[in-house]
Amino acid sequence: MEPEPIIKLENVSLWYNKGKPIEVKALKNITLDINKGDYAAFFGPSGCGKTTMLYSISGIDRFQEGKILINGRDISGLSNQELAIFRQTGIGIVFQQFNLVPSLTVLKNVSLPMLFVGISSEKADIEAAKLLKRLDMTEYADRYPFELSGGQQQRVGIARALANDPPIIIADEPLGNLDSINAKKVLEFLRELNEKDGRTIIMVTHEAWSLRDVKTIFHMKDGVITDTEHITSKKTVAESLSNHLYEQLSAVKKSDKSTGEKEDVKLEQLSAHLLSNFLLRGYSMEEIQRFEEILNELFANKITAKEFKDMINKPFKDGGVGLWKKKASSIANYLEEIITKRKDIEGIYKSLEQSKETSIFDEIHHIRDWLVQGYTGELTPWQIMALDQVISDRVRNLITAKQVPDLFDLSKNKFGVGLSFRASHLMAEKLELILDNGENSSKKEEENNNNEPSNYEEIAKDALKKL
Amino acid sequence: MDDKIKKIKILIVDSDEMMRIYFRDIFWIHGRSNEYEVLMASTLEEAEKIISDKNTCPDTIFLDIIMSPKKSHISAFEITRCIDFVSKIKNNKDLNQVKIILYSGHKEEALKSNLSKIGIDGFLIKGESMPKEIIAFTDKIHGTRTNN
Numbered sequence: 001m002e003p004e005p006i007i008k009l010e011n012v013s014l015w016y017n018k019g020k021p022i023e024v025k026a027l028k029n030i031t032l033d034i035n036k037g038d039y040a041a042f043f044g045p046s047g048c049g050k051t052t053m054l055y056s057i058s059g060i061d062r063f064q065e066g067k068i069l070i071n072g073r074d075i076s077g078l079s080n081q082e083l084a085i086f087r088q089t090g091i092g093i094v095f096q097q098f099n100l101v102p103s104l105t106v107l108k109n110v111s112l113p114m115l116f117v118g119i120s121s122e123k124a125d126i127e128a129a130k131l132l133k134r135l136d137m138t139e140y141a142d143r144y145p146f147e148l149s150g151g152q153q154q155r156v157g158i159a160r161a162l163a164n165d166p167p168i169i170i171a172d173e174p175l176g177n178l179d180s181i182n183a184k185k186v187l188e189f190l191r192e193l194n195e196k197d198g199r200t201i202i203m204v205t206h207e208a209w210s211l212r213d214v215k216t217i218f219h220m221k222d223g224v225i226t227d228t229e230h231i232t233s234k235k236t237v238a239e240s241l242s243n244h245l246y247e248q249l250s251a252v253k254k255s256d257k258s259t260g261e262k263e264d265v266k267l268e269q270l271s272a273h274l275l276s277n278f279l280l281r282g283y284s285m286e287e288i289q290r291f292e293e294i295l296n297e298l299f300a301n302k303i304t305a306k307e308f309k310d311m312i313n314k315p316f317k318d319g320g321v322g323l324w325k326k327k328a329s330s331i332a333n334y335l336e337e338i339i340t341k342r343k344d345i346e347g348i349y350k351s352l353e354q355s356k357e358t359s360i361f362d363e364i365h366h367i368r369d370w371l372v373q374g375y376t377g378e379l380t381p382w383q384i385m386a387l388d389q390v391i392s393d394r395v396r397n398l399i400t401a402k403q404v405p406d407l408f409d410l411s412k413n414k415f416g417v418g419l420s421f422r423a424s425h426l427m428a429e430k431l432e433l434i435l436d437n438g439e440n441s442s443k444k445e446e447e448n449n450n451n452e453p454s455n456y457e458e459i460a461k462d463a464l465k466k467l
Numbered sequence: 468m469d470d471k472i473k474k475i476k477i478l479i480v481d482s483d484e485m486m487r488i489y490f491r492d493i494f495w496i497h498g499r500s501n502e503y504e505v506l507m508a509s510t511l512e513e514a515e516k517i518i519s520d521k522n523t524c525p526d527t528i529f530l531d532i533i534m535s536p537k538k539s540h541i542s543a544f545e546i547t548r549c550i551d552f553v554s555k556i557k558n559n560k561d562l563n564q565v566k567i568i569l570y571s572g573h574k575e576e577a578l579k580s581n582l583s584k585i586g587i588d589g590f591l592i593k594g595e596s597m598p599k600e601i602i603a604f605t606d607k608i609h610g611t612r613t614n615n
Contacts (some may be wrong), residue, residue, distance in 0.1 A: 006498065036498065071498045085489050089598050090496040117489050120572075120594035127597060165599050167497055 005033040005069075006168065006200050007057055012066035014052055026052040027063065028223040034216070036167075039194040039201045041211050044220035050204045053220070054170050057202065058091045059083045070168075088116050092161030094186075096173040098153040100145040106156050107132065107141040113163035131159040135189070147381045150361065151182025158189060169193055171203040175210050179361040187213060208277050272296045279331055280321070283360055287396075291321045298335070305332055315397040322397040324435040327363065364391050367434060371427045377420075386417040394431060404428040474504040475609050478525035479570070480514045481507075482533050486593070490529065490570075493598040494605075502611060509533075511552050518562065527608065528556075529570040531593065550581055557586040566608060 014027040026049045034040050042050035055061040057068060059075050067074045070090065078086060100109050110131055111124035119127070132138050135155040145153055154174065161169055171190060175183040191213040194201045203214065211217060219227040276292035283291075291312060298308040313328040314320025323331065368387055372379065379387070390407045393399045399407070408424035410416020419427065479490045491505040506523060508514035511533055517523045532549045534540075549569075556562045566588040569579075574592060582590075591604055605611075 004498075071495055071500060073495055073500070081485055081488050082492065085485070085492050086496065089489070089493055114597075117598075118486055118594055119597065123595045123597075165597060 004036055006036040006038075006071060007034040007202075008032075008067075008069040008072075009057075010067040010069070012056065012063050012068060014056055014061060014063040014065075018064060026223050027056065030066070030223075030225060032218060032225060032228065034200060034202065036200055037194070037198050038216055039191070039203075039214045040216040040218065041203045041205055041214040042218050042220050043205055043208070043211060045206055048220040049223040050206075050220050051172060052223075054093075054172055054202065054204050057168075058093060058170055059087050085117070088113055089164040090166050090168060092163070092166040092169045094154070094157050094161045094169065094171040094174045096176040098145070098150075098157045098177070100153060100156055100160070102145050105142050105144060106137065106148070109145065109156055110159045110163055113160060117164060128159070128163070131162050132156075134162075135159045146385075149182075150177050151179065151185065154178055154182065154186055155189075158186070162193075166199070168200045168202065171201065173204055173206070175205070175207065177361070179365060181362075183210070206277070272299055275335070279334070280360075283321075283396075287316065287321055290316065290319075294321065295335070305336060308332060308335075322395075324395050326434065327395075360392065360395070364388050364395065367391050367395070367431070370434070371430050375423060375427070377423070382412065383417050383419075386412070386415065390417060391431065394435065401428070401432050404431060472501065474502060475527070475611070476504050476506065476523070476525040477605065478506045478508060478514060478517055478528045480509075480511065480528060480533065481531040481570070482509050483531075484509070486531075490601065493601060497599065497602055499602060503605070511548060514552070518556065518565070524562070525565060527566040527568065527588075527605070529568050529591070531571045532569075532573055546578060550585065553582060553587055554585045568604075568608070 009030050009032050012027055012030045013025065016024045016026055028049075030053070042053055044050050052061055056063050057070075059078065063076065067076060069075070070086070075083070075086065100106075101112065104112065107125060107128050110128035111121070114124035114127060115121065129138070129141065132141055135158060137152065137155050137159065140148060140152060140156075145156070148156065154177070157174075169190070174186055174190070178186060187210060190201055190203070193199045194213070203210070205211065215231050217227075217229045217231065218225050219229070272292050272295040276288050276295055280288045280291050294303075294308060294311050297303045298305070303311065309328050309332040311319070312321045312323045312331065313325055314322070316322040365388070368384070368391055371387070371391070387408070390399070390404060394401070394404055405424045405428035406416075408417045408419045408427055409421055410418070412418040417424075477494075479487050481487045481490070487507040487509065491507055494500060494503045494505055506517055506525060508517055514528070514530075518525065518528070530549065530552070532545050534545055553567055556565055556567060563586070567586075568589045568591055569582055569587060570591045570593055572593045579590060589604075589608060591601065596604065
């Protein structure tokens with residue numbers, strides 16, 4: 001028997017600011033089926049319409065043309081009350097930013113959606129406790145979101161998405177703010193919700209590696225589905241992605257008649273795309289794209305390995321990626337190995353999965369742990385978060401070496417870390433030792449930073465202006 | 468195709484619109500619209516109309532104690548009306564096969580005992596039943612599948 005579509009889109013189009021000069025058509029005549037029990041992903045670059053797609057299916061974004069049928073019923077005809085019930089009981093959303101209510105405990109965050117549909121507070125708490133147990137979060141039930149790590153918050157986010165036991169789970173870049181270990185845990189859990197519970201999972205992602213368990217991939221670009229692939233056991237996600245990338249690049253080459261040159265699609269061009277997305281996990285799309293451009297230059301032998309390393313180490317504002325020296329070196333070495341061994345694309349994909357290269361979140365956590373070694377004071381979760389923020393901004397070259405101790409020293413109510421003067425300077429010196437960006441003693445920076453910082457936001461704004 | 472399969476008809480009687488929609492739509496959301504057709508009534512009078520029409524007469528009624536307009540709490544008056552409504556159906560030989568479930572937040576044992584005496588078929592406590600528990604309960608009383 002043919003599986004029945006739980007979600008069916010028929011010629012769906014959605015405009016933002018329709019009729020205004022700034023009108024944008026985010027979804028263009030989309031037709032697709034997602035079967036019950038599928039694990040589907042919308043995959044594509046930022047701005048391709050994949051998130052709009054999710055929010056249209058969830059009944060949050062209202063589309064202007066076409067139909068979205070859930071179990072055969074068109075949701076465009078639903079009243080506001082019907083939509084509210086559908087959103088609360090039909091769909092569970094896992095957000096990239098977790099979106100927990102800061103003033104509620106973990107338990108109350110999970111029980112909240114049940115209260116909306118008339119479940120009593122006592123029953124909701126019992127059900128929420130069961131969900132927290134499933135996510136291995138029982139011991140954190142009475143804590144507040146700010147007391148949890150990113151990985152723990154995401155597990156609470158998943159528990160909350162399951163609150164009213166919805167048949168459809170939507171995950172919007174669910175790994176975006178997680179370190180490798182927690183990202184893997186989330187992927188395993190999504191697979192369990194699909195395989196064990198039989199729920200339909202829909203994920204939006206721009207990271208190829210997070211597609212490892214999906215059964216259907218909808219490739220998106222500029223508001224249209226460019227390709228749909230059903231992954232069978234014979235065909236791995238890696239194969240499927242590489243085929244797709246080959247096709248995409250072939251199409252680009254075919255349409256590029258200006259040069260008159262017939263060029264084969266090179267393995268390296270495909271690799272650059274996959275590698276950039278993987279090696280720079282957690283970085284912004286702009287940073288990843290910049291990295292990919294530089295990597296393509298390396299693969300095309302336009303620059304040397306040394307120049308490559310220097311370029312990715314340069315601040316973003318100067319045309320680089322702003323990677324700290326150690327990261328730049330380790331990436332350069334890793335790439336050299338790949339180039340030397342000339343692995344095929346599937347081999348690269350597999351080695352990426354096992355690579356020791358970690359996301360920026362892991363690195364920041366490691367750096368922070370190293371920095372606080374020997375620090376005898378107690379750090380609150382808030383201070384740890386602030387510390388991570390400063391490290392992250394410094395690693396990305398968004399702030400200067402001189403600003404670091406000031407931010408470490410700045411009081412908590414001004415969004416600093418609130419460390420003592422001595423500890424701030426010690427830690428800042430340690431941080432510069434590990435980063436060694438080669439620009440730390442720049443006189444220019446000193447000149448730019450004569451004024452004492454008044455609060456974190458001002459410093460960040462200043463830094464951003466310079467980009 | 469699906470319309471030709473005889474669906475089980477359920478009538479939800481509840482004065483709260485959100486609760487009516489919630490009860491009806493969980494069957495759709497969980498993909499059970501092919502088996503169940505859920506009708507809605509906000510008053511006992513509306514419910515009687517639906518029951519008396521043989522095209523809409525339900526197999527099962529989920530009945531809340533309908534509060535009178537402008538009242539803030541349930542009194543003996545509403546409870547008496549509810550008991551009368553149930554006994555009227557149960558005493559009608561054409562309708563006494565219709566199952567009636569009290570679906571309410573009220574848990575008083577005295578009320579339960581009175582309704583049991585006049586042949587009510589079950590109780591489901593509102594606010595203590597998760598969507599899938601409502602579906603499982605409905606499956607059970609109709610002897611249909613209970614998955615998940």
